[in-house]
Amino acid sequence: MKKFIMKALALSEEAYDQIEEVKSLEDFNLELTLKKKVHYCPKCDKETMYVKGYTKRKISHSFLLNRETTIFYNCRRYLCKHCRASFTESNPFTLKDQTKISSYSIISILNDLRPYNSTFSDVARRYHISVSKVVDVFDSYVQIPRKKLSRIICLDEFYFNSHSKYKYAFMIMDFEKKIILDILESRHTQFLNSYFYSIPREERNNVDYVIIDMYKNYCDLASIFFKEASVCVDPFHVVKKINDSLNIVRKRIMRKYNDTHDSKEYKLLKYRYKIILKNRDNINSDAFYYDRILGFHTNENRVLEEILKIDVDLRVAYQLKEMYIQFNDQEELTHNAKKTRIQLESIIEAMETSDIKEFTYCANTLMNWKKEILNSFVWINGRRLSNGPIEGKNNYVKKILSNANGFRNFDRARNRIIFSQNQFEKFSLTKHKKEIKKPGKNRGKYKKKNQKG
Ligand SMILES: [Zn+2]
Incomplete structure (x- = not known):
């Protein structure tokens, strides 16, 4: 057992030779x-072996x-x-500035924090240390700088936390490698402007x-910051807009049947609407x-026909939606820029x-x-x-944020998301x-809700 623990204790084999007594x-x-050996004074650099x-x-x-598992280490x-300075010996099993946890444990803790579904408290339990210690280890060793902008970048916001200063954060990803380049605290224009302004022009121009x-x-x-780039809208987002329009038409028609909730028309519009939002090609x-x-007894296709029979606006709206879907779904091999433009215009x-x-x-x-x-x-x-x-x-981001009960600390959440x-x-x-932990607020006096007087 002793040997086993020792093995896991030191990062290198040679460290084992340094140990005097276990x-x-x-x-x-x-x-x-540890074995006594020559050390060099950190102040004057002279050698000493004086304990x-x-x-x-x-x-x-x-x-x-x-x-x-605990190591009781007789630290010399x-x-x-020469200069009367005293200092502690170097050791192979803890990291600088982190003297209470072995480096082996720190590396394992960090690796255990990597999966998106792991939590600080799970890891704390596993290593028999406090949650705040795990958070401290994470904050100290995982601080991920922004990555260089790539050739194709995706920009989008995501919901962060209703309690934080900014509710929506902003993500930048590399389309080709599918890696997160950076996450910003806010999607506000001013915030984004100063961020992109701080990135060198040559980098942006690539x-x-x-x-x-x-x-x-x-x-x-x-268009301001990426002068050399062509700006594209996410095709899924456009399709969603069009489907939303169709859905608004559907609700408008449904309101006509407000007085007859048990009519077939009302029920179809209310409970079978997903069929009209589906792509025609996926209708079974x-x-x-x-x-x-x-x-x-019927099939999806027939139900669709029944719904579209209800109202001419709905039928036309559905056809317009399908026109766009067909246009949008064209394939690379048959794509032709001029034809595509004419199609979109029509x-x-x-x-x-x-x-x-x-x-x-929607046309507008x-x-x-x-x-x-x-x-x-x-x-x-x-x-x-x-x-x-x-x-x-x-979905992963949502899971990470909800596991942490909604991160209050943006920098920590950012590191956690990118790291995982x-x-x-x-x-x-x-x-x-960099200090990730925010200075704590002093707890003010609080009043009990039902306090009298
Ligand atoms: Zn000295």
Whole structure:
């Protein structure tokens, strides 16, 4: 057992040779002293072997599940006879500035914090140390700097925390490698402006494509800071806008049947609406089932027909939506820039002249974003440009934030998200200087709710 613990204690084999004495106190606790050797005075650099005394240090070294392991280390202090300075000896098993936990434990703690579903408290329990100690270890060794902007970047906001200063944070990702380049505390224009302004112009000018959602602010931002790039809107976001318009039409028609909630029309519009939002290509006409609203055996395709029969506006709106879906779903091999532009223009025209107010509004939006929509018909290694990489991270981010009960500390959350989501993200083994922990607030007096007087 002693040997086993020793092995895990030191990072290198040679450290083992430095150990003078090891006493086994219990199965999992050890007491050890290092060999005496020449040390150099940190002040005057003269050598010394003169021992001033020993202090006993307790080092947490839990490397076995459910077993608390402690090293009692007789830490020697040397005295420099030249300048009278005294200093502690160097040791192979703790990191500088982190004398109470073995370096082996620190590395394991950091690796255990990497999965998106691990929590500070789980890890604390596993290593028999306090939660605040785990947080402290994380803050000290995991501080991830921003990464250089890549050729194709995705920009998008995500919901952070309703209690923090800024509710929405902002993510920058590399489309090709699918790694997070940076996460910013706020999506506010001023905040983003000063961030991108701080990035050297040459670096920004190397960006070829910027992918955004259909927000005017982001478009302005991209055109100011990425002069060489073409700005593209996320195709999923455009499709969502169009589906939203269709859904508004559906609700408007449904209101006509407000007085007859038990009519077939009302029920179909209320409970079967997902079928009209589905792409036509995904409508199933093979599987038959009993539909309770219609009262007969049928398939999805027939239900769709029944819904569209209800109202001519709904039918036209549905056709407009499907026109856009077909246009959007074109493939790389058959893509032709000129044809695509003409197609988009004719869809916009069809929407404008449809006499359906939700879609004339929609036509207006598409008109404003025409260039950025057309720019998004670019395929990189078979993948169409989109904000998909960020969407793909959203669920993990949500999980990380909810596991921590909603991070209050933005920097810590940022490091946590990037550390867990980017493959090959490293931690350092020297402490970072930046203080992540915010100075605590003094607890003020509080009144009990039902206090009288
Ligand atoms: Zn000295």
